[in-house]
Amino acid sequence: MSEELTHFNEQNRARMVDITEKQVTHRTAVVHSRVIMKPETLTRIKEGQISKGDVLAVAQVAGIMAAKKTADLIPMCHPLPLTGVDIQFTDNGVDTLQIEATAKTKGMTGVEMEALTAASVTALTVYDMCKAMDKEMIIGPTYLVAKEGGKSGTFVNDIEVLIEAKK
Template structure:
């Protein structure tokens, strides 16, 4: 099967969950990067902890972890996975851009890219939700897979941002 052939369709052309029964367990890792752009004042207030709803980054971090664990409940063809590690880090890129990386790990028969992507989106949405009262012009993204390890398709590292 070529890497471009889609596997989420059965012989009738209907969607199905891919059968991973016979796949070997390997260590899996996915790292996703995303960012949110906002007014400088909004980012300053996040850093100071003066957003009225609480510690924005702490809440976003917990929301991202919860989202990674719930990915199979949200994305119909994702397998429920026993995640063994989730880490979310934040970095101020400039006075208007906050970036974040989500790292998800497991040992299993299928990858964790969707869990990392879902977590990253929920991190951004949580930041937006907590700050929308003072900045409705925030923009999420781009969000993309930076790296993956494990599985039949091998390792992947994005060459450019």
């Protein structure tokens, strides 16, 4: 891991990293997040009984749209031509909705920020759609699970092992 701060120029001012000489490769990032809620909230989401509509469908579209807008939200992110964004949901059958966001591109820089943004906005949308009945929802943790492509190659995060161990 480089100790050099890449987002500062010679005058110690912010800059967007120059990726001109980087190779174009297939790049993928997978992010997990979760929303912990009251059991009745999860039940109503699964049964389609939330007054604002189909929570998972709306949250899924929101996450995809957010991935496409990442460079508009995060100042030093490069705009990327995304080749795929997928949002998937699972739950523990009790009180937790798990979100998996995958972003893909064929480009010169990674898609971690796009996947993180997708997962975060998906979780925020779930909260927004259910807050009338459950203001105590908890979002997170949100974290990079894995990434592929680029000079640094494949990265797999061991965080899920640590999270499970703390339960």
